[in-house]
Amino acid sequence: MARANDEAAALIQELADLLSITGGDAFKIRAYEKAARAIAGHPEDISTLGLAGLKKIPTVGEAIAKKLADYNATGTIRQVEELRAQIPAGVRALTAIPTLGPRKALVLYQELGVSSVAELSEAVERGRLRGLKGFGAKSEENIRHGIELMRQAGERVLVDVAAELADGIVAALRDVPGCRKITHAGSLRRMRETIGDVDVLAASDDPRPLMEAFTALPLVAEVIAGGDKKTSVRTTTGLQVDLRVVPPEAWGAALQYFTGSQAHNIRTREIAFRQGLKLSEYGLFDSDSGELVVSETEEEVYERLGLPWIPPTLREDGGEIEAAREGRLPRLVTAEDIRGDLHTHTDLTDGTAPLERMVAAAADRGLEYYAITDHAPNLVMQRMTDEKILAQRERIRELQKEYRDLTILHGAELNIDPDGGVDWDADFLAGFDVLVASVHSHFTQDRAAMTRRFVTACENPHVHVIGHPTARGIGRRAPVDADWDEVFAAAARTGTAMEIDCFPDRLDLPADLIRRALRYGVKFSIDTDAHAVAHFRNLRYGVGTAQRGWLTPDDVINTWPLDRLREFLSKKP
Template structure:
């Protein structure tokens, strides 16, 4: 079930969108967007706050606090419902297409009466978008591509959202009397960036109490089917959950069967067949005698096939079975290996918490070092100045002396402009402990231009990490078009790390891209890009991406000692590099 904070944040975000769609004040809409981020990132429970407590949340003013209080008391937000009545639901749906904002959605509605994604698709196919103000040939092509992306993502859920629900279900079902073991399986256990449904596996001699517990969950909107071995429901958010109950002795075989991708499982079964065996969710059997050889644990099943246990994040048939057979599986990087976070924000720019609070949360995570990297001035909306950044640096140096077990690094997130240049001259950049450089604008440049700007940023001797390299936002913005192989080669040559951005809305680079970059010799930084204290925990998603990319500790710079990290950050100048 979604956190109340996330639920209210989503409503405030919808309200901001509807303000823009109805022609309202853009500044007012932005204030509600900021409030939505603040509420979603607030670590406490909104249900325990009165209006004064709500107003204490950064970005939540009197009007917003009143709306939240109204919703907490009645389950309704009158102002939101009033705006909903003015805008056809499908018009906001159109804004979910990557690259289509409220202004374009309103234009399409007013000029062509388009109030759904399907209507927009038909209009584009019929050539009706040509000639509309601001919609050139390139924009129309981007809209087509965005519709295709949205269609591909339809019915899939972000990893973080699915994981929250799955962990809640596993905790509750695992506590049902008679349940011996309970865990999630499927693509969620493989930690794919989005999932189509949630597979829950449990063991019990009597499945009835478990099935009843699932059906009693408050988010159940529809019962697809229910029996003694499997129950399927659909939640009020449209996500399907399948609960399978097996006998305790079948746990290992079932977990293998329901975790691996289809291709992984086919290859495992093929390996079994060659040995005169049969593998199913019930166990591994000798075909001739029918004797069960293994089923109780995953390690037992893999061992009976002549293989070591294969981590779930690798079970995609990308060579993991062959590597296992050869004793060549990588020693994957683990969450416990992370010694620090090298990309975070505070309320000096668009973060929600002050530096002191972010640092204390990081220290509580056991980090050995932590970098604050607030936005640089070319991201104009953040209003950064030299004086503000220098004052923060002085404060960071003071705080560094207060933490005996954690070193405080002062950095910044620079903006890579269309030419590949970044904020501030070289002498100012030299004062930072590290610099992350990211693209925040000019997403529509052509392939050559995007490639050139990224390579130029890598060649800058003051740029240590390229942040969220492809700029994608899952379900909202497509990646830029760049020759990533050329970028990877440049990053490896210049000693520039590439980020595995752990924000579940980004997960950028992807696992496939990270695998390709690693082959070039690139090093990586697994960063939370946290704008609030809860978001520091996003690191688990970055670790998942790294594992799916077969990365080890040696590949990830923020698993290294501070001494080794500092040596890497002393990046040599590259002939011809940018300033």
């Protein structure tokens, strides 16, 4: 994706955030937020577009197009700069705290003089928020937890940020003379949700050309340490990247060594030690003679240890060693297994592309079936009506005539109300092919109430999938509190699938809860929740999360043939 698109989208999103702080028009703020998503996902580099071309971006009208033209000409947006000058930087920093809204951040500044996260933390601990209008005991607890979430995130980035950076580096270095092999390793290869630094591994007989090309990349802001075996740099985004170069004959051992978690690697080294061997990044050696045993491929290394090759996403010492020994490693689901997408949006609600474009993109992906699931009316801000959703259904029927190899399913994303109810009555719901139900409000209900809410939704005969179940936003919103064992038992009993939402800031269900749900016999759906064509590329992150949860294709309903999927959808009690 063009860097200009990302920068401009960030500025438009910041404009929305700044207007939220100053009490701007809610409709205009939502328009900016929607435009920011469209700009980030636009396939053309916006820096090459004139005003007419900018206006062709979905949801970008005359006013926003002029702001983008301003960005193209000056590198910034004047209105953003003006609002920045009006609002203290500390207040803007406070808005990054999960659970703290922009208006409350402004109140804290105006009433208490709080203008930094550190000052807010101190104010909370001293009880200074008590008695402040709009701030109760629950607000204080939420802010304390939000600060904790923010500090836990630290300088880590979401997996997609790290993956796109690593992909670019690998692509840039692949053709350097002497480069035999190159890939990313570490926690990114294990598809962790957040990444602290990026590890890139290469094989070459002469590491110097690779190291020189690496440090000369435009994204490098600072060389932290250099050498023939390892060079570390700080990128312009602040992320550290380590490039390690090993001899080609050591490739397999190095890839195994630099991929596994510390706990996994300790286990494999212990196995080697008990066999009179020594395992390092250069190979598996005989402890007595120092003679090399194997090193060229990961498969050879694991085989010599008496284990089958273990998929990178399982290398966390979470039972994979025992499963490997006993022949119980699962055949993990892959992106190639996915036949359909059961949760996507169009510009009828908060998507940025029209129905026709989203369907065409689904067909281009080679999907066998594809569901449109725009928001239902209880999410009032999306302005859905019965008439709009029924008109969409008719348009889908017309479009279906144009697509022989793609079955278009008409669905909706329902809202799970605080009591577990959903939008529309049973008769109206019966007209849909597939229904996803999600929590979009009242995130702070207590455990008992939230559990009843999910169980009631699962027991609804028209709800097929629970969307992004924990409702978390990684680094910005804590997961809801529920008795997940009770929820998963209800989902298994009622034949309700749990979603794995592919958005990098969701990845929801997370891997630990996937494994927990799997024990109850729950089925899953890996969905992009795409609001733009560009979001389809997030599938890799949802699949990676599913793999970390040990899922096989049989566990995932949208890997199934359409007739089996329809049977599952029709068998709700």
